[in-house]
Amino acid sequence: MAVIGVIGAGVMGVGVAQNLAQTGHDVVLVDKDEAILDDALAKIWNNCRMSRFMGGPAVDPDAVLARITTGVGAAAAAKAEIVIENVPEDWDVKREVYAALDAECGPDTVFVVNTSAIPITKVAAVTGRPDRVIGVHFMNPVPAKPTVELIPGYHTSPDTVARTRDLLTAMGKKAVDVKDSCGFISNRISHVFFNEAAYLVYEGVATAEAVDEVFRSCFGHPMGPLETADLIGVDTILYSVEVLYEHYSDSKYRPCPLLRQMTDAGLHGRKTGRGFYNYNG
Amino acid sequence: MSGTAKDNILAFVRGRYPQAEIDESQDIFALGFVNSLFAMELVMFIEKTFGITIPNDELRIDNFRTANSMAELVSRLSLATAA
Numbered sequence: 001m002a003v004i005g006v007i008g009a010g011v012m013g014v015g016v017a018q019n020l021a022q023t024g025h026d027v028v029l030v031d032k033d034e035a036i037l038d039d040a041l042a043k044i045w046n047n048c049r050m051s052r053f054m055g056g057p058a059v060d061p062d063a064v065l066a067r068i069t070t071g072v073g074a075a076a077a078a079k080a081e082i083v084i085e086n087v088p089e090d091w092d093v094k095r096e097v098y099a100a101l102d103a104e105c106g107p108d109t110v111f112v113v114n115t116s117a118i119p120i121t122k123v124a125a126v127t128g129r130p131d132r133v134i135g136v137h138f139m140n141p142v143p144a145k146p147t148v149e150l151i152p153g154y155h156t157s158p159d160t161v162a163r164t165r166d167l168l169t170a171m172g173k174k175a176v177d178v179k180d181s182c183g184f185i186s187n188r189i190s191h192v193f194f195n196e197a198a199y200l201v202y203e204g205v206a207t208a209e210a211v212d213e214v215f216r217s218c219f220g221h222p223m224g225p226l227e228t229a230d231l232i233g234v235d236t237i238l239y240s241v242e243v244l245y246e247h248y249s250d251s252k253y254r255p256c257p258l259l260r261q262m263t264d265a266g267l268h269g270r271k272t273g274r275g276f277y278n279y280n281g
Numbered sequence: 282m283s284g285t286a287k288d289n290i291l292a293f294v295r296g297r298y299p300q301a302e303i304d305e306s307q308d309i310f311a312l313g314f315v316n317s318l319f320a321m322e323l324v325m326f327i328e329k330t331f332g333i334t335i336p337n338d339e340l341r342i343d344n345f346r347t348a349n350s351m352a353e354l355v356s357r358l359s360l361a362t363a364a
Contacts, residue, residue, distance in 0.1 A: 050324065053340040054317040209300070223316070231318070270318075278296075279322065 003028055004167070005080030005105075007097060009040035009070075011233065011271065012114055013086035015142025018044045020084075021067035022059055022143060023171050028069050030076045037070040044068065047143070056144055074100035082167055084112040084136070089239040094118060095126050102127040110160050112136050112167075116187045117243040120153035120180045130155035134164050136175075137184055140232060149184045150175035182247035187240055190225075195241050195256050197225040201276070202258035208276040226276040230269030234262045234276070286331065287352035293326050294348065305348040320345060327351060333358045 002025075006017045009031040017029045017040070031037050048061035070076075074097065077083050083105060087097050094113075101111060113123050113135045124130035135151035148168060152161050168175050178184045183191065200206045212224020229237050238259040245253040262268070262275065269275030287305055295303055297319065301312055309315050323345050328334055335344075335358065344354045 049337060050321050050340070052337075053324070053342070054321060 002026070002081040003079055005030060005077030005083035005109075006086065007031075007074070007077060007083060007101065008086035008088075009036050010086065010088070011140060011236075012138060012142065014040050014043050014047070015140060016084050016086060016114065016138060017068055018047055018064060019143040019171050021064040022048075024067075025170070026067050026069075028071055028076055028080060030071050030074065033072060034070075037072070041065060041068065041070065047141070051143070054144070074104045077101065078104045078106070080105065080109060082110045082112060082163065084114055086114045089115060089117055089236065089243060091118065091243075094123060098123060098126050102129065108132070110134065110163055112164060114138050117183050117191075117240045117247075119182050119247070120151050121155070124153045124155055131157040132160050134160050135180070135184075136164065136168065137186060138173075139186075146172065147174045147176060149178045149186060151178050151180050151184055153180050183240075183244050187244065191237065191241050191244060192252065194225050194229050194237050195253070195259070198229070198256035198258050201226070202256050230275035230277055230279075233268050233271055234259060235268045238263050286355045287348050289330060290323075290327070290351045290355075291348045293323075293330075297322075303348075305352075307348075308346045310342060310346055323351070327355060331355050331359065 004020050004025050004027050006013050006020065006027055006029045009017070009029055013029065013031070017027050020027045029037060029040060031040070045061045045065055048059040048064050051057060051059040083101060085094070085097060085101070087093050098111070107129065109132065111127065111129070111133045113120055113133065114137065115135060116137050120133060120135035124133035127133055130153065133153055134156050135153065137149035137151065139145035139148065150164065150168070165175060176185070197211045200211055201208055208226040212227050215221045215224035223231070238255055241253055241255045241259065245255060266272055267274050270279055273280045291303065291305060294309060298315070303309060320342065324335060324340065333355065335354070339354060339358070344350055
């Protein structure tokens with residue numbers, strides 16, 4: 001059976017790898033060192049164990065891990081039919097990773113850019129296969145979220161779109177079609193309110209609890225923007241707002257200084273134990 | 282043992298939801314604002330604090346509804362480990 005490469009073993013890569021393995025795909029999970037990969041496998045095992053408790057299906061952690069192998073460096077994904085890339089939303093990092101993947105993978109391999117912000121056409125331009133590059137914006141936590149944004153780039157071929165759709169269907173995902181544009185639908189809207197919510201706290205207008213309470217109780221969202229920022233990662237939110245700001249050169253996306261300070265201070269949300277809320281008890 | 286466990290667990294829950302009045306027999310999931318993410322944090326907290334691994338068949342919301350039920354779970358699993 002064809003192997004799917006998952007590049008980057010952070011929050012999104014872990015979720016994508018688990019989702020693929022849970023739906024019967026063989027996965028090679030790739031990152032830059034063994035320690036990150038060991039940690040990722042432990043997270044996948046734990047997430048599978050928790051699945052039913054969290055309201056999802058019962059998942060056998062050992063069966064999922066049996067479908068996942070790991071490797072260091074882009075060469076580990078050389079035999080993959082499709083590669084799903086989940087490295088940080090930092091253009092310099094992405095550019096380097098795509099140059100390495102382009103050199104290592106066969107000409108037929110499709111590159112799926114899992115991004116919430118970076119234009120797909122821009123990524124495709126640094127590879128020698130712009131017809132085989134496509135964007136999919138997965139939501140977090142990946143195994144629990146049934147819908148993704150599907151974004152063909154300027155040169156993406158119909159065959160690449162079809163192969164990606166087939167994989168998404170096999171993963172249990174519904175795809176919403178979006179044209180290539182920085183931030184697509186989701187981040188163009190959500191990051192304006194994440195950023196503005198941070199400004200309300202920064203300016204002392206409201207506490208994080210008050211901002212989230214308005215979203216939950218008045219707007220009917222299941223979670224407020226700041227608890228969601230803690231779930232996604234405050235650093236990730238900042239990178240995505242910066243991408244929008246730089247791409248559109250529009251001051252409406254100016255990043256809140258509080259997001260920058262929290263990122264520098266290591267207050268990245270749930271993953272570091274503290275963000276807008278404290279998770280250390 | 283269970284008294285200490287109960288106090289530890291109550292302190293953890295109260296620390297995260299300071300606006301709510303929570304006692305040892307309060308069903309925290311009935312309060313409405315406790316979501317599945319916090320349920321997962323409770324599992325992690327209990328396993329780390331008490332040095333136990335909660336088996337899959339014990340990972341049920343009923344075991345985590347109140348500080349009392351969580352302390353009972355800890356006591357039961359600690360005894361099983363000791364035996």
